[in-house]
Amino acid sequence: MSADVELDHLTIRFGNFIALSDANLRIPAGSFFSFLGPSGCGKTTILRAISGFLDPSEGHVRIGGEDMAGIPPNNRPTALIFQNLALFPLMKVWENIAFGLEVRRVPKAQRRERAQELLELIALPNQGEKLVSELSGGQRQRVAIARALAVEPEVLLLDEPLSALDLKLRQHMRTELRAIQQRVGITFIYITHDQGEALIMSDQIAVMSQGVIQQIGSGPDIYENPKTPFVASFVGENNAFAGRVASADAGHAAVETIFGALRGRNPAGLKVGDQAVLFVRPEILQLGAGTQGNALKSKVLAKEFEGFASHIHLANSQGERHISFSTSQEEALGISPGEEATVHFSPDRAIALPQGELAHE
Amino acid sequence: MSRVSDFFAEFIRRNGVTISVYLFTAVIFWIAVLIILPQLYMLDFSFRFNLPPSKIGTEEDVRTLKNYQYLLFGAEGNPNAFNWLHLEVFFRTIWAAVLVTILNLVICYPIAYYMTQVASGGKARILILCLILPFWVNEILRAFAFRILFGLNGPINFALINLGIVSEPVEFIKADVALYTGLAYAYMLLMIFPLYNAIESLDHNQVDAARDLGSPWWRIHWRVVIPHAKPGIASGCTMVFMLTAGALAAPQILGGPSSLWFTQVIYQWFYTGGNWPQGAAYAFVLLTACIVFVLAMMRVFRVSLGEIAK
Ligand SMILES: Nc1ncnc2c1ncn2[C@@H]1O[C@H](COP(=O)(O)OP(=O)(O)O)[C@@H](O)[C@H]1O
Numbered sequence: 168m169s170a171d172v173e174l175d176h177l178t179i180r181f182g183n184f185i186a187l188s189d190a191n192l193r194i195p196a197g198s199f200f201s202f203l204g205p206s207g208c209g210k211t212t213i214l215r216a217i218s219g220f221l222d223p224s225e226g227h228v229r230i231g232g233e234d235m236a237g238i239p240p241n242n243r244p245t246a247l248i249f250q251n252l253a254l255f256p257l258m259k260v261w262e263n264i265a266f267g268l269e270v271r272r273v274p275k276a277q278r279r280e281r282a283q284e285l286l287e288l289i290a291l292p293n294q295g296e297k298l299v300s301e302l303s304g305g306q307r308q309r310v311a312i313a314r315a316l317a318v319e320p321e322v323l324l325l326d327e328p329l330s331a332l333d334l335k336l337r338q339h340m341r342t343e344l345r346a347i348q349q350r351v352g353i354t355f356i357y358i359t360h361d362q363g364e365a366l367i368m369s370d371q372i373a374v375m376s377q378g379v380i381q382q383i384g385s386g387p388d389i390y391e392n393p394k395t396p397f398v399a400s401f402v403g404e405n406n407a408f409a410g411r412v413a414s415a416d417a418g419h420a421a422v423e424t425i426f427g428a429l430r431g432r433n434p435a436g437l438k439v440g441d442q443a444v445l446f447v448r449p450e451i452l453q454l455g456a457g458t459q460g461n462a463l464k465s466k467v468l469a470k471e472f473e474g475f476a477s478h479i480h481l482a483n484s485q486g487e488r489h490i491s492f493s494t495s496q497e498e499a500l501g502i503s504p505g506e507e508a509t510v511h512f513s514p515d516r517a518i519a520l521p522q523g524e525l526a527h528e
Numbered sequence: 529m530s531r532v533s534d535f536f537a538e539f540i541r542r543n544g545v546t547i548s549v550y551l552f553t554a555v556i557f558w559i560a561v562l563i564i565l566p567q568l569y570m571l572d573f574s575f576r577f578n579l580p581p582s583k584i585g586t587e588e589d590v591r592t593l594k595n596y597q598y599l600l601f602g603a604e605g606n607p608n609a610f611n612w613l614h615l616e617v618f619f620r621t622i623w624a625a626v627l628v629t630i631l632n633l634v635i636c637y638p639i640a641y642y643m644t645q646v647a648s649g650g651k652a653r654i655l656i657l658c659l660i661l662p663f664w665v666n667e668i669l670r671a672f673a674f675r676i677l678f679g680l681n682g683p684i685n686f687a688l689i690n691l692g693i694v695s696e697p698v699e700f701i702k703a704d705v706a707l708y709t710g711l712a713y714a715y716m717l718l719m720i721f722p723l724y725n726a727i728e729s730l731d732h733n734q735v736d737a738a739r740d741l742g743s744p745w746w747r748i749h750w751r752v753v754i755p756h757a758k759p760g761i762a763s764g765c766t767m768v769f770m771l772t773a774g775a776l777a778a779p780q781i782l783g784g785p786s787s788l789w790f791t792q793v794i795y796q797w798f799y800t801g802g803n804w805p806q807g808a809a810y811a812f813v814l815l816t817a818c819i820v821f822v823l824a825m826m827r828v829f830r831v832s833l834g835e836i837a838k
Pocket residue numbers: 181184186204205206207208209210211212213
């Protein structure tokens with residue numbers, strides 16, 4: 168069983184501080200939904216409101232169509248995986264997993280059996296008798312998932328569950344998590360500040376900043392069509408060029424930047440004279456002057472070897488504005504720091520947005 | 529051996545010669561002169577006859593088990609098989625100390641849990657102050673205050689009668705209610721602080737996790753909080769039990785006319801009876817019994833000494 172989750176004008180305040188401001192969204196049953204945003208933007212707050220540890224200051228949380236107001240965490244069809252896992256260190260692994268069943272007064276033999284099944288699901292058979300402290304980080308991670316799945320929740324809530332793992336394990340667990348979600352078929356609500364994680368695993372992503380949901384969409388959608396400068400700068404790498412709009416037509420706008428007038432798509436309908444930011448992703452920049460304009464004359468600041476590609480940092484002639492892009496190793500051979508270089512990009516792949524908050528690196 | 533000398537070398541390097549010498553002398557003085565030596569004297573006393581000073585050191589001054597036998601069997605010519613008068617006081621004292629310890633735990637656990645896991649920083653600090661301040665009042669004064677509180681004409685009886693709950697004043701002192709309450713109160717801080725320390729180190733997410741998995745509050749305590757706090761519970765219970773069993777002022781002041789505390793018997797041997805060897809023997813029996821009892825309890829609840837010291 169899986170259920171959909173609806174946030175209806177959900178606002179959460181701590182005193183005068185607004186941790187979550189008027190969130191409205193519907194998460195379809197059985198989907199993998201991520202909240203993505205920098206630390207402190209209110210992600211944990213959302214999860215705690217859905218799981219029942221926080222009461223809404225305004226608005227409603229509905230699960231499977233039912234308003235959750237007044238229903239405590241132990242009676243909601245959700246299970247929460249805590250940021251620090253919060254496994255019970257004094258219980259054996261299998262007792263941890265079976266704790267939810269113990270609460271439901273399932274007889275011991277059955278509990279053991281179910282714990283065994285779940286240990287197999289998370290690929291940790293025969294580890295049930297160990298203590299949690301005897302497991303590695305990745306194994307604990309999986310035990311936390313099994314403990315939550317044991318109570319057969321309709322919605323599983325995961326609070327940055329991979330943030331404590333090292334890179335290799337994190338990459339492995341992403342795939343693993345997605346696979347588990349598809350096997351059990353319940354709704355996963357996943358929280359992360361790592362856009363790579365969100366892009367890889369999610370059906371849909373909500374990007375947040377300072378308690379406000381900025382945009383909701385699929386991974387490719389928010390990557391290709393960011394609605395706000397925050398989303399454009401937070402999701403993936405982006406070069407941002409601020410300036411006034413010099414000319415605009417239905418499809419495109421030219422922004423007067425320190426590299427001269429540069430053109431990009433104009434989905435927000437910017438008009439001449441508006442303050443705007445033009446976003447150019449590193450991967451759309453190509454060496455050479457091109458044929459469609461949008462050429463940036465610049466100086467090479469630094470070159471970083473990155474294995475499959477090289478990362479190049481450029482600046483304008485005054486050395487003011489940095490741009491970065493990646494290029495193949497062969498192309499990079501022809502570039503060295505201190506030299507002039509010209510790069511260009513297609514106006515159809517850059518995007519101009521009204522001025523607004525940017526994500527900080 | 530080299531580890532011991534390493535330890536000393538490191539200790540001296542870290543603290544300097546003067547401070548190291550001072551610390552070692554102080555600790556050795558404290559342990560040897562203030563703790564071990566007088567206790568050895570007492571122990572020796574307990575195996576001797578109660579002789580007038582002129583006879584000490586003469587051939588009559590020999591060792592004996594008589595003082596211990598007396599507690600078990602009474603004076604020669606006792607018509608009963610055992611010295612029931614004193615044995616009963618002894619066991620009642622142990623039993624009452626157990627009850628007081630449990631009462632104390634039941635009162636202090638929720639307070640400690642509230643202070644560490646529920647209240648915010650400011651509220652918790654005020655609560656701690658409220659708990660500590662009353663202990664500035666000395667023990668005797670507090671005990672007499674309880675006597676007034678629970679007296680026949682005391683405020684509690686006054687309230688009960690005026691509320692129509694009872695028609696005659698309740699004899700709290702005779703029923704030892706005042707004694708148990710007073711004892712529980714006297715050593716409350718020694719229960720609160722170990723509990724506070726133990727529960728404070730519990731990650732509140734564990735409580736939330738248990739709740740999220742559907743656990744009712746009592747099972748959260750039974751399966752998560754209490755196991756975590758076990759060393760603190762053991763250490764608090766040990767201290768409260770030992771001190772309660774060895775308390776003198778509170779039983780003296782708050783005890784009913786018919787109820788004697790074992791320490792009062794010991795006191796009587798030393799002072800009224802002028803029989804120090806007998807008193808020392810009684811005191812050692814109490815001490816040994818308490819230690820054995822505590823160790824047995826730790827066995828039952830599977831706590832190790834190391835954990836308690838944490
Ligand atoms: N109980 C609380 N009282 C006051 N402020 C809180 C509380 N919980 C969270 N906050 C604040 O709300 C904001 C969002 O927190 P959180 O949801 O934990 O962020 P994150 O996105 O890192 O999970 C933070 O600024 C945090 O300081």
